[in-house]
Amino acid sequence: MRPSRSMRIAAGLALAGAAVVGVAQAPAPDAERTLRAGDTELRVSVIGVDDARRRRQLQDWLAEVAHAQLTAFGRYPLHSARVRIEQVDREEARGDESPVPWGQTLRRGDAAVLLFVRDDASLVELRADWTAIHELSHLFHPYLGRDGRWLSEGLASYYQNVLRARAGLLSPERAWELLEAGFGRGRRESSGAPLIELSREHEGTMRVYWAGAAFWLQADVALRRDHASSLDAVLSQYSACCLRGTGEVAPAEFLSELDRLSGTTVFSANYARFVQSREFPSVDGVYRDLGITRRGDALVFGDEGRAAALRRAITAPFTATAGEGMKSAAGTPR
Structure with missing residues (x-):
């Protein structure tokens, strides 16, 4: 979990719960992507983002981070895990200027990494941030x-x-x-x-x-x-x-x-x-x-x-x- 951030944990948990439950509306086809390495996979979902270009950008960013995870031993540590990406605006982020104000790894039913991305964060900012690989690294341990x-x-x-x-x-x-x-x-x-x-x-x-x-x-x-x-x-x-x-x-x-x-x-x-x-x-x-x-x-x-x-x-x-x-x-x- 990302430490010492101004976003309140209670608010983050509420958002996490919403992400796990999902939305009633079917996601756009390009909002879902499965990344595979051998017999292991990460199922990546971009939630609630209407802009197709932004969805692709977030998916490509996460794929690059997931590639970094593969440099440990060439496959994902779990047979299957989920990654959910949701956007927040500056007000929701409570003044947190980081590109990814909050992230958490959950283990309820299955393993899921939740990432909340600032909606105005550029790809350059996202690539420089450490939160996503930190959360993916929690999948290496129980x-x-x-x-x-x-x-x-x-x-x-x-x-x-x-x-x-x-x-x-x-x-x-x-x-x-x-x-x-x-x-x-x-x-x-x-x-x-x-x-x-x-x-x-x-x-x-x-x-x-x-x-x-x-x-x-x-x-x-x-x-x-x-x-x-x-x-x-x-x-x-x-x-x-x-x-x-x-x-x-x-x-x-x-x-x-x-x-x-x-x-x-x-x-x-x-x-x-x-x-x-x-x-x-x-x-x-x-x-x-x-x-x-x-x-x-x-x-x-x-x-x-x-x-x-x-x-x-x-x-x-x-x-x-x-x-x-x-x-x-x-x-x-x-």
Whole structure:
């Protein structure tokens, strides 16, 4: 879910309910599109938009975002999921100037990503926004409840930058800068409360989101550095064996399964260290592993050696084998 937005949650939930129920009037044919990758699909609906050109624009934008999601492991994490896009005007957005003022992933009956787009947002603005890929990234994990909020929002916050870099929507350097900016916001949360408490009580949003992102970054680096694996590879295995679009999984159970699939203790060991932490975790060690140093407020990226290769591998896109990749319902590669 997009954090710290001025649109009120109650208003957002009311809109979400309306989107799930749908409208009595049949949608225009071009308001519905199914994106396919192998045997997985995203069913994308544009709701209540009368302008055919705008419907196509929103569909094409979402297809580009969905392509970024495919850079994790070449297919969508769920066999089938829905995406619903609805427009809001500035008054409904309550002064929120972002192109996508609100988004949420729901798991009622099936998995659905809801995106509320400002009706005057340009395609350039939409392509620069992170909300859609953040919400799609929630489909990589099961619902983890309040105790796992920091894990779920952390994974989406990590992938919202990494996947956009892989898809060419950001430069790799900009992706790392955005992650560092998020870590900076997390460090400024100084309540001293345990991370698990902030997660349960929906407090300390910036530490919850960005400490979570640091958790997944550290796990990804450890898998790549020491185990010839990656976060992508382990989540791909989890998707194939265990991921359901609905239902709740306890955080410890989810991470234990990731350990089993990876043949490591990377996830559970980090969990024990993070969950009771009272301050933002240091990322200095993982930055050294990636050849990243701080110079004032800027990041400096090493160009040579294993560290640079490891860093570049994280933002390198998945390479589909013959016959794989994203296709529209008509079978046309996108």
